[in-house]
Amino acid sequence: MDLSEVWTEKYRPRSLSDVVGHAEIVARLRGFVESGSIPHMLFAGPAGTGKTTTAIAVSRELFGDQWRYNFLEKNASDERGIDVVRSTIKNFARTKAIGTAFKIIFLDECDALTRDAQNALRRTMENYSLTCRFILSCNYSSRIIDPIQSRCAVFRFARLTPDGVKKMAERIRDGENLKMGDKAMAAVVDLSRGDLRRTVNVLQASAALGKEITEDEVYQITSELKGGEVRDVLTTALEGDFLVARGKLQDLMITRGMAGEDVVRAIHRAVLVLDVAEETKVTILDRLGEYEFRMAEGANEYIQLDALLANLTILGKRS
Ligand SMILES: Nc1ncnc2c1ncn2[C@@H]1O[C@H](COP(=O)(O)OP(=O)(O)OP(=O)(O)O)[C@@H](O)[C@H]1O
Numbered sequence: 001m002d003l004s005e006v007w008t009e010k011y012r013p014r015s016l017s018d019v020v021g022h023a024e025i026v027a028r029l030r031g032f033v034e035s036g037s038i039p040h041m042l043f044a045g046p047a048g049t050g051k052t053t054t055a056i057a058v059s060r061e062l063f064g065d066q067w068r069y070n071f072l073e074k075n076a077s078d079e080r081g082i083d084v085v086r087s088t089i090k091n092f093a094r095t096k097a098i099g100t101a102f103k104i105i106f107l108d109e110c111d112a113l114t115r116d117a118q119n120a121l122r123r124t125m126e127n128y129s130l131t132c133r134f135i136l137s138c139n140y141s142s143r144i145i146d147p148i149q150s151r152c153a154v155f156r157f158a159r160l161t162p163d164g165v166k167k168m169a170e171r172i173r174d175g176e177n178l179k180m181g182d183k184a185m186a187a188v189v190d191l192s193r194g195d196l197r198r199t200v201n202v203l204q205a206s207a208a209l210g211k212e213i214t215e216d217e218v219y220q221i222t223s224e225l226k227g228g229e230v231r232d233v234l235t236t237a238l239e240g241d242f243l244v245a246r247g248k249l250q251d252l253m254i255t256r257g258m259a260g261e262d263v264v265r266a267i268h269r270a271v272l273v274l275d276v277a278e279e280t281k282v283t284i285l286d287r288l289g290e291y292e293f294r295m296a297e298g299a300n301e302y303i304q305l306d307a308l309l310a311n312l313t314i315l316g317k318r319s
């Protein structure tokens with residue numbers, strides 16, 4: 001697929017005024033932008049609510065056309081680890097900002113960092129605070145150490161309200177000349193559960209079938225897509241191809257906007273119709289319960305899903 005076709009990018013707000021919902025957050029950020037400077041910030045909240053989007057919008061507004069040169073986005077929980085993140089940060093921080101007083105470093109998934117890594121991050125923040133502002137993003141602020149929290153202005157991103165989801169869906173409907181009745185709209189709102197990435201992806205998947213979008217289509221498309229694709233991930237893992245299965249699952253979560261809990265639910269449905277021995281199914285379901293519980297307790301979904309896939313790979317090799 002042509003990247004310009006990915007609607008989450010196409011419809012990613014470019015300015016703060018295009019951000020849906022979060023009125024108080026936007027107002028506070030606008031104040032910073034007008035002053036020409038920002039503090040270190042911590043964005044906390046569930047997936048698909050606009051943390052990355054808002055960070056980019058702030059950079060665009062502060063830096064104009066130069067924003068790309070002065071904005072670095074990194075995933076803190078990257079497999080390459082905090083050391084590389086830190087060396088990249090150092091290199092980025094060392095070079096002078098282009099046409100601006102400071103640069104912005106956006107670090108995603110900070111809650112996946114260990115305490116030690118967070119302490120190292122804190123020191124990095126202090127060392128470069130003259131030339132760099134950090135925007136840290138996480139799902140749960142409670143997992144961020146106090147010394148970091150106290151150095152940051154904290155912003156809590158809530159799930160979007162049904163009205164917010166509707167507003168986004170209407171923006172896309174009008175932008176793409178889609179036809180949608182009230183019921184189809186209600187289905188999109190229902191499936192989105194306050195996650196706008198999901199809103200955009202559900203609409204793109206439905207629109208692939210035609211400009212007229214119906215309620216049935218919305219429900220059917222999302223469950224079929226996910227069902228088939230999740231089955232594929234399971235089969236790949238059971239065949240022993242852990243890395244391929246992991247890659248497929250990550251794609252699925254990104255392009256279909258599935259959260260960890262959605263994946264677990266979809267796996268639950270897929271297992272029952274999987275073409276494997278009864279005993280294997282029972283073992284998978286038993287494990288699934290454990291991972292579902294851990295995620296509900298707030299464990300990192302990517303780590304839990306990796307562990308689940310690893311489990312399936314081992315299981316596949318045994319049977
Ligand atoms: N508040 C919002 N206003 C408008 N669009 C939004 C908003 N939140 C999310 N979106 C849409 O959803 C997509 C994903 O949002 P974004 O990457 O900002 O989420 P996030 O909060 O960073 O999620 P994650 O925790 O998964 O990184 C965006 O590209 C945009 O299309």
Ligand SMILES: [Mg+2]
Nearest residue numbers: 051052108137
């Ligand atoms: Mg993000």
